[in-house]
Amino acid sequence: MIIEKVVDLIKYYNDRVDNGTPIKNAMRATVARGIRKGIIIKRPCLKCRRKADVEAHHPTPGQPLEIVWLCTKHHTEIHNYAYTKAWIEKQSVKII
Numbered sequence: 499m500i501i502e503k504v505v506d507l508i509k510y511y512n513d514r515v516d517n518g519t520p521i522k523n524a525m526r527a528t529v530a531r532g533i534r535k536g537i538i539i540k541r542p543c544l545k546c547r548r549k550a551d552v553e554a555h556h557p558t559p560g561q562p563l564e565i566v567w568l569c570t571k572h573h574t575e576i577h578n579y580a581y582t583k584a585w586i587e588k589q590s591v592k593i594i
């Protein structure tokens with residue numbers, strides 16, 4: 499049953515976090531395990547549909563199964579944007 503495999507994967511993640519593994523590393527390890535076990539399927543890049551060099555992006559920290567697939571280029575782009583946005587918010591600059 500796929501649901502049992504998903505529960506097992508969540509347990510794998512929780513065990514790592516409980517043992518002190520940083521959330522980012524635990525999420526990465528969980529995705530790798532999910533792919534290996536055929537539970538998580540890689541998808542083309544959400545933005546350009548490229549199939550090669552696709553990476554898992556996690557929009558929500560602590561939600562390892564909430565994945566947005568992005569190619570290396572667009573993964574970097576979304577992170578740069580996120581950091582820029584955070585910086586702007588920190589400076590209290592209004593975007594008109």
Ligand SMILES: [Zn+2]
Pocket residue numbers: 543544545546547548568569570571572
């Ligand atoms: Zn892309």
Ligand SMILES: [Zn+2]
Pocket residue numbers: 554555556573577
């Ligand atoms: Zn990311």
